[in-house]
Amino acid sequence: MDATLRGRWFDGRSSQARPVLLRLAGDGRGRASLRLHPLDVSGAPTLQLGPGRFEWPDTWEPGSASPRLTVDLGTHGSLDVEGRAWHDALAACGTRASIAQRLQRRWRLILVALLATALIVWAFGRWGTPWLAGQLARHAPLEWELQISREALAQLDSQGTLRPSKLPRERQAQLQAAFKALQAQVPPTLQPDARYAPPISLQFRGGLGANAFALPGGTLVITDDMVALAGKQGLDDQALIGVLAHELGHVLHRHGTRRVIELSVLNVGMALVLGDVSGVVTTGGTLVAGLAYSRDHEREADCFAIALMQATGRPLAPMADLLLAAERSQSKAAGGGPGIDWLSTHPDTAVRAEAMKAGKAPACKRP
Numbered sequence: 001m002d003a004t005l006r007g008r009w010f011d012g013r014s015s016q017a018r019p020v021l022l023r024l025a026g027d028g029r030g031r032a033s034l035r036l037h038p039l040d041v042s043g044a045p046t047l048q049l050g051p052g053r054f055e056w057p058d059t060w061e062p063g064s065a066s067p068r069l070t071v072d073l074g075t076h077g078s079l080d081v082e083g084r085a086w087h088d089a090l091a092a093c094g095t096r097a098s099i100a101q102r103l104q105r106r107w108r109l110i111l112v113a114l115l116a117t118a119l120i121v122w123a124f125g126r127w128g129t130p131w132l133a134g135q136l137a138r139h140a141p142l143e144w145e146l147q148i149s150r151e152a153l154a155q156l157d158s159q160g161t162l163r164p165s166k167l168p169r170e171r172q173a174q175l176q177a178a179f180k181a182l183q184a185q186v187p188p189t190l191q192p193d194a195r196y197a198p199p200i201s202l203q204f205r206g207g208l209g210a211n212a213f214a215l216p217g218g219t220l221v222i223t224d225d226m227v228a229l230a231g232k233q234g235l236d237d238q239a240l241i242g243v244l245a246h247e248l249g250h251v252l253h254r255h256g257t258r259r260v261i262e263l264s265v266l267n268v269g270m271a272l273v274l275g276d277v278s279g280v281v282t283t284g285g286t287l288v289a290g291l292a293y294s295r296d297h298e299r300e301a302d303c304f305a306i307a308l309m310q311a312t313g314r315p316l317a318p319m320a321d322l323l324l325a326a327e328r329s330q331s332k333a334a335g336g337g338p339g340i341d342w343l344s345t346h347p348d349t350a351v352r353a354e355a356m357k358a359g360k361a362p363a364c365k366r367p
Contacts, residue, residue, distance in 0.1 A: 002092075003024045003088070003090075003092040004021065004024075005021075005022050005082070005086065005089050006021055006022065006081075007019075007071075007079045007082075008020070008081075009078075009079055010077045012076070012077040013077075019038070019039040019040055020037060020079070021036075021039060022079070022081070023035045023037070024090065024092075026095055027051060031051035031095060032051060032090065033049060033050050034054055035049075036048075036079075053074060054073050056069060056071045057069060067083055068080055069083045129262050132261075132265060133258040136261050137258045137261055138193070142217060145217030145254075148216050148256075148257075148260060149219045149256075152215055153215060162206065162207045162221070163206035164206060166206060167224050175202070175204075175227070178237050178240075182241055182308070182312065182314075185311070187308075190307055190308055192252055192254075193254075198218035198251060199217075199218050200220065201219050203222075205223055205224070206224045206225075209223065209225050210229040211223045212246075214250040214256060216251075216254070220247045220251065222243070225329070226322075227240060229325055233322065233325045235318045235325075238319070239321065239322035242314070242322070245308045246304070246305040246319075247301070249303075249305055250301045253301065253304065259294075259297070302364070306356060307364075316359060317356070317357045320354070323349060
């Protein structure tokens, strides 16, 4: 079905508008072709534009401030037409505006869509990303984890964040032996994945204040200040073993690997949204930047440590007392650490300490 109307054509070659007769022809599929017949010159050639070769704003409505609208003809300039006549002609030939054009006048729908998108993005970050990271971490090669761990530790060492330990070798050997004894006593029921057996390595460093943390693939680090703090508080090595049990929980639950994957997934998502993949990093630098585990991970490591200490007949109170002392020590430290300490994202420390002394922790699954 065809529809005819008049308009003014700005062809881009002359500043003067040319009077034209317009004919819209529908193709039966909601699209239209446009033919222009210039009226200023007798016998002037017509201009034929197929569907998709011209566009018009769908924001015009009857009663709007401007009774006319502009039709974009691309390289052929533009048309100035009476708005109502144009829309009547479109309707007469069965033409529908594109979805993008129709959305221009439905701001409420756009707002709802934006809110829905924001909700989906938030939900994916809150639940989807951790779930996906957990699934992928099960299949992460151990060598990949070890490479990340080596790169992260080398970066911390080279930047001066960590320093060589000044702890006497005899003292290091004592703690190594005590920690190996703990490892040997981990019951199968506490193993999240019996197939996962990384080479556990305990290392000593200076720097970062009273601290301890775990890297993917089995590397645990405890600082000289943490060892010294336990001594100052009159706590025996069971307090330090409790701290290391917590970090061992991070390793066996593969929290470090899951954290790297979470950060990578989020980085890829941001790259897709922003169109920039230059910041997507999945090596040690990513881990150093975001080693602070989620509260869920910290609670899981707490529960592991409590269960392991109880299963091996070790007291929980020293670990709880050292936890409180470490928090006080870090609060006094000017500037704090770089955000990778084992306390940074924990729930309330006093609540945790009391729960540990009572032999339980919030959110722990009881056997």
